[in-house]
Amino acid sequence: MYKTTTDTESFEPFLMDGTKAGEVHWITPGVSGIWRVLPGQLPEETPYEFEKPETIHVLEGSVTITTEDGESVDLRPGDIAAYSQGVKSTWHFRMPFRKLFIHA
Template identity: 40%
Template sequence: MFRVLDVDAAVPTAPLDPATVLAGAPAAGSRALAAVSGVEVGVWEMSPGTATDVEVDEVFVVLSGSGTVTFEDGERVDLAPGTVVRLRSGEHTTWVVHETLRKIYVA
């Protein structure tokens, strides 16, 4: 049986830890949609602002919004609907969100 995952479902967000915020007052949150063979599929959202993060193993596809993610080695990826990105556990990143960013992730 096929089931449709509701990628438009509301995502509960909360202000980010002030120690990670570099600009603005971004809030973020996620909502798990399914678990497949021990892998989580969900939706994540972040409002405008700039924040740092330490990543988990993940692949994601941007559903809406815009921004950039910069990796500690200097690589920068522009984020827009349809962009696919691979994150690796332990990577340090900086997220700059211009328009509320919404992604579906597999982690």
């Protein structure tokens, strides 16, 4: 059993290709956590490739995810979506944004 709290001090920089891309609070390092992005931390339109299969649950803010094949989905707090490894997408954020993610 593992218990954690997501207070402000528990977040650390999340790096993509060596560049800060929001902040993460790891629940299980490398597998699951809470990721957040605040205004000014990322462009409102950001490309993202799912390097692992990923399930996301939006906790705060909203995002429109458009995949390379043109499929688009709007996600708001409470919405859940799952993506396969290798899917290329563009995220259009309404910040602040926070999601629970699980790589499986």
